[in-house]
Amino acid sequence: MTTTATNIISATVIDESISTATPLTPDAPAPTSPKSAQSMHADALIIGFGKGGKTLAAKLGAQGKHVIVAEQNNQMYGGTCINIGCLPSKSLILDAERAQFSGESSDPDKRKQAYSNAIANKRQLTAMLRSKNYHKLADQEHITVLDGHAHFLSASEVQVDTAQGPVVVNADKIFINTGATARIPDIEGINTTPGVYTSTGMMEVDEIPERLVILGAGYIGLEFASMYADFGSQVTVLQHNNSFLPNEDEDIRQAIHQSLEAQGITFITNAHTHRVSQAADGHGVLLEVAVDNADTASANTASADNSTDNTITHIQADAVLIATGRVPNTEGLDAQKAGIALTDRGAVQVDDLLRTTAPNIWALGDVNGGPQHTYISLDDYRIVLSQLDEREAPYTRKDRKNIASVTFLHTPYARVGLNEQEAIAAGFDFEVKKMPTAAVPKAQVMRHTEGMMKALVERGTHRILGAMLFAAQSHEVINIVKLAMDLQAPATQLRNMVFTHPTMAEALNDLFA
Numbered sequence: 433m434t435t436t437a438t439n440i441i442s443a444t445v446i447d448e449s450i451s452t453a454t455p456l457t458p459d460a461p462a463p464t465s466p467k468s469a470q471s472m473h474a475d476a477l478i479i480g481f482g483k484g485g486k487t488l489a490a491k492l493g494a495q496g497k498h499v500i501v502a503e504q505n506n507q508m509y510g511g512t513c514i515n516i517g518c519l520p521s522k523s524l525i526l527d528a529e530r531a532q533f534s535g536e537s538s539d540p541d542k543r544k545q546a547y548s549n550a551i552a553n554k555r556q557l558t559a560m561l562r563s564k565n566y567h568k569l570a571d572q573e574h575i576t577v578l579d580g581h582a583h584f585l586s587a588s589e590v591q592v593d594t595a596q597g598p599v600v601v602n603a604d605k606i607f608i609n610t611g612a613t614a615r616i617p618d619i620e621g622i623n624t625t626p627g628v629y630t631s632t633g634m635m636e637v638d639e640i641p642e643r644l645v646i647l648g649a650g651y652i653g654l655e656f657a658s659m660y661a662d663f664g665s666q667v668t669v670l671q672h673n674n675s676f677l678p679n680e681d682e683d684i685r686q687a688i689h690q691s692l693e694a695q696g697i698t699f700i701t702n703a704h705t706h707r708v709s710q711a712a713d714g715h716g717v718l719l720e721v722a723v724d725n726a727d728t729a730s731a732n733t734a735s736a737d738n739s740t741d742n743t744i745t746h747i748q749a750d751a752v753l754i755a756t757g758r759v760p761n762t763e764g765l766d767a768q769k770a771g772i773a774l775t776d777r778g779a780v781q782v783d784d785l786l787r788t789t790a791p792n793i794w795a796l797g798d799v800n801g802g803p804q805h806t807y808i809s810l811d812d813y814r815i816v817l818s819q820l821d822e823r824e825a826p827y828t829r830k831d832r833k834n835i836a837s838v839t840f841l842h843t844p845y846a847r848v849g850l851n852e853q854e855a856i857a858a859g860f861d862f863e864v865k866k867m868p869t870a871a872v873p874k875a876q877v878m879r880h881t882e883g884m885m886k887a888l889v890e891r892g893t894h895r896i897l898g899a900m901l902f903a904a905q906s907h908e909v910i911n912i913v914k915l916a917m918d919l920q921a922p923a924t925q926l927r928n929m930v931f932t933h934p935t936m937a938e939a940l941n942d943l944f945a
């Protein structure tokens with residue numbers, strides 16, 4: 433298999449960056465030189481070009497404040513989401529669904545083509561967004577973008593190591609928005625075997641892996657499993673413990689598991705990968721996996737050689753994706769020089785206003801150890817801005833409520849609020865409402881009838897306690913439920929609401945009936 437991208441060895445070295453082989457678009461910026469010499473002053477220094485930070489930079493710059501944004505990688509303007517996270521992965525997921533729907537995925541030649549087209553589409557999209565993001569800040573009169581790794585010298589001084597030499601920035605206020613990086617488990621050979629990737633490297637591989645093994649059944653693991661299965665790859669997911677979607681109700685968990693298995697994905701739980709190495713026949717990667725549960729080990733794994741009935745299994749794959757969590761980017765930040773405390777898990781320690789333990793320094797987004805979603809980083813921006821605006825009662829993390837989440841599977845799973853097991857534990861008296869997705873006319877029109885919908889409504893008050901939508905378009909529909917919950921609208925509001933037709937949203941009439 434050929435790649436134009438880094439495998440994990442260099443991906444680790446360049447800190448989750450996309451490949452330097454990825455060309456800049458014609459209008460994308462060349463690396464900038466600092467607009468002044470060795471030392472600069474700023475009203476606000478933002479370290480990292482992530483969602484919360486770039487939104488804050490644009491806001492402060494528009495207010496006439498002098499803002500410096502330091503970004504260590506000129507292929508990451510705009511941050512993780514647009515370059516190596518949400519948007520490239522959702523572009524690929526969409527193209528995979530189209531390939532599956534059109535039947536291209538079933539034909540080896542056509543799926544190769546569909547996949548390499550999808551990678552090209554993704555590159556075009558990210559290059560366009562990167563360039564737009566860069567210009568949105570760099571073209572503002574009061575904003576300077578410095579290309580270089582930033583690290584603290586003191587609580588008010590940060591050194592940015594640019595290609596033209598170090599620049600020391602003295603800033604009145606500093607905002608850390610450095611994101612997170614894939615966590616690489618301690619497995620023999622994992623850093624040196626070609627064909628082992630993080631999500632960043634994986635999305636740069638031009639040729640479809642016919643056999644893909646994924647370590648981790650979390651967000652990235654499941655989204656990529658579903659995507660590659662839609663492209664026609666044989667996918668095996670190795671989860672190191674016995675839990676599959678441990679925070680979900682049993683009926684939802686089963687429905688999702690069955691759906692992913694129906695896509696042809698094999699799950700092996702209690703699977704401890706001991707070693708990865710180059711396969712002896714030169715084709716891909718060989719994984720040595722110890723499986724605690726003999727039943728799961730004997731599952732029908734793609735290219736798995738269950739040579740003995742003991743717990744050691746060898747699996748050969750064209751590519752291995754590591755999706756075992758992401759750790760906050762605090763290494764190399766020299767946070768201690770500024771008196772910034774870190775948590776046990778290496779995140780920047782913050783209070784509900786996102787203030788660090790050092791004065792006038794805040795941390796936004798993945799780096800502060802909160803939930804890792806782009807919309808959380810954006811909401812962190814709102815928390816910080818409410819303090820800079822000097823509102824009497826700033827917006828805090830405690831005010832944040834009813835945060836929805838989505839796993840973008842072939843049939844997306846969206847959830848807001850409590851599930852059944854949590855509502856019982858919290859002592860609520862509630863009614864469970866359920867319906868199959870197939871009952872929704874629009875699902876029939878789309879020929880995407882898989883899944884189920886579930887909601888919890890408090891008896892007496894009709895308060896909506898939560899909703900779990902495993903259905904086409906649920907990533908959109910869930911936001912209506914969230915709004916109703918935020919506004920404390922009773923379930924009857926959704927039951928009686930006049931929706932347009934035919935839409936997936938109108939299912940809420942029936943779900944809350």
Ligand SMILES: Cc1cc2nc3c(=O)[nH]c(=O)nc-3n(C[C@H](O)[C@H](O)[C@H](O)COP(=O)(O)OP(=O)(O)OC[C@H]3O[C@@H](n4cnc5c(N)ncnc54)[C@H](O)[C@@H]3O)c2cc1C
Nearest residue numbers: 480482483504511512517518582610611797798804805806
């Ligand atoms: C494959 C994948 C799919 C995802 N899908 C979704 C999704 O569908 N929906 C969703 O909501 N979330 C998704 N996420 C999570 C989401 O991308 C992140 O939560 C979000 O982008 C984090 O943004 P941030 O503001 O914390 O910082 P980031 O966007 O991560 O930006 C941090 C920036 O800081 C730079 N940096 C780091 N250290 C330094 C330093 N010392 N000096 C200078 N610069 C530095 C980095 O290069 C980077 O550009 C996904 C993540 C991945 C990996």
Ligand SMILES: NC(=O)c1ccc[n+]([C@@H]2O[C@H](COP(=O)([O-])OP(=O)(O)OC[C@H]3O[C@@H](n4cnc5c(N)ncnc54)[C@H](O)[C@@H]3O)[C@@H](O)[C@H]2O)c1
Nearest residue numbers: 617648649650651652653670671672755756757758804838
């Ligand atoms: N749709 C979205 O909002 C979205 C999509 C993708 C990523 N993300 C964000 O990115 C973050 C990182 O995603 P992720 O999937 O890497 O992390 P995750 O925390 O969601 O899942 C990691 C999984 O890997 C398992 N694991 C850990 N070590 C293992 C090992 N050695 N072998 C096998 N399994 C192992 C864990 O038990 C867990 O199930 C998530 O926290 C998520 O918030 C969000």
